[in-house]
Amino acid sequence: MSTGSASSDDTxxxxxxxxxxxxxxxxxxxxxxxxxxxxxxxxxxxxxxxxMVAQHYFAYAALEEVGRALAxxxxxxxxxxxxxxxxxALERDLDTLSGPGWRDRISPSxxxxxxxxxxxxMADDPAGYVAHHYTRYIGDLSGGQFIRRVAARAYxxxxxxxxxxxxxxxxxxxxxxxxxxxxxIDSLGLDEAAQRRVVRETRLAYQLNTEVLADLERTHExxxxx
Ligand code: HEM
Numbered sequence: 001m002s003t004g005s006a007s008s009d010d011t012x013x014x015x016x017x018x019x020x021x022x023x024x025x026x027x028x029x030x031x032x033x034x035x036x037x038x039x040x041x042x043x044x045x046x047x048x049x050x051x052m053v054a055q056h057y058f059a060y061a062a063l064e065e066v067g068r069a070l071a072x073x074x075x076x077x078x079x080x081x082x083x084x085x086x087x088x089a090l091e092r093d094l095d096t097l098s099g100p101g102w103r104d105r106i107s108p109s110x111x112x113x114x115x116x117x118x119x120x121x122m123a124d125d126p127a128g129y130v131a132h133h134y135t136r137y138i139g140d141l142s143g144g145q146f147i148r149r150v151a152a153r154a155y156x157x158x159x160x161x162x163x164x165x166x167x168x169x170x171x172x173x174x175x176x177x178x179x180x181x182x183x184x185i186d187s188l189g190l191d192e193a194a195q196r197r198v199v200r201e202t203r204l205a206y207q208l209n210t211e212v213l214a215d216l217e218r219t220h221e222x223x224x225x226x
């Protein structure tokens with residue numbers, strides 16, 4: 001897969017291209033997790049899928065709480081956009097997938113608590129927040145759209161009920177939105193130190209997501225046998 005435009009010495013020409021190039025191996029780790037493979041192959045049991053949605057719920061609660069707090073900060077403002085917020089969609093998906101009373105039956109796993117705590121620390125680190133924002137939302141707008149189709153087939157979900165997490169109906173064309181997002185982070189004019197900061201935090205964000213997925217795999221081992 002292309003890692004974005006590059007100049008003649010192979011250094012990415014833009015920050016967004018650099019960010020992708022410098023983190024794509026970590027993306028591969030998340031994508032290759034056993035839990036993710038089972039999901040992509042359509043052999044993840046519905047209860048395991050619902051368990052992943054429940055873990056998302058806690059991560060996005062942190063992501064969106066910090067996003068609201070940082071919305072006025074010039075760096076974070078380049079990415080924070082209420083049209084992306086996923087929490088209401090996750091709540092509706094859990095209603096569909098787990099039934100009423102789901103709030104009393106879910107809790108964050110240990111890796112999710114670590115992940116959410118890290119996101120909360122970004123309240124004092126807007127560049128670090130950009131990393132977490134990019135890792136989740138741009139992922140949801142990319143591979144997430146593929147997962148939506150696989151999950152619809154696997155769980156017999158014929159409309160958007162249970163899949164609203166993947167429906168971004170307030171952002172217009174997804175490719176165009178992602179293009180604009182990349183342009184906005186490129187126009188931040190982050191200096192070298194700040195760029196490195198975002199790259200490092202994005203790698204950590206991928207790792208934290210990988211740990212959440214690995215834990216889900218352990219918890220649902222029996223249902224994941226190929
Ligand atoms: C479930 C398996 C996954 C598949 C099949 C997948 C697939 C993809 C694909 C095809 C792209 C490229 C889209 C493009 O160039 O426009 C992409 C981009 C991306 N994915 Fe994933 N992905 C998966 C999991 C994840 C996970 C778990 C995360 C993070 C938690 C993630 C975060 C991202 C991000 C941030 C990008 C944007 C990279 C960029 O263009 O800067 N993905 N994904």
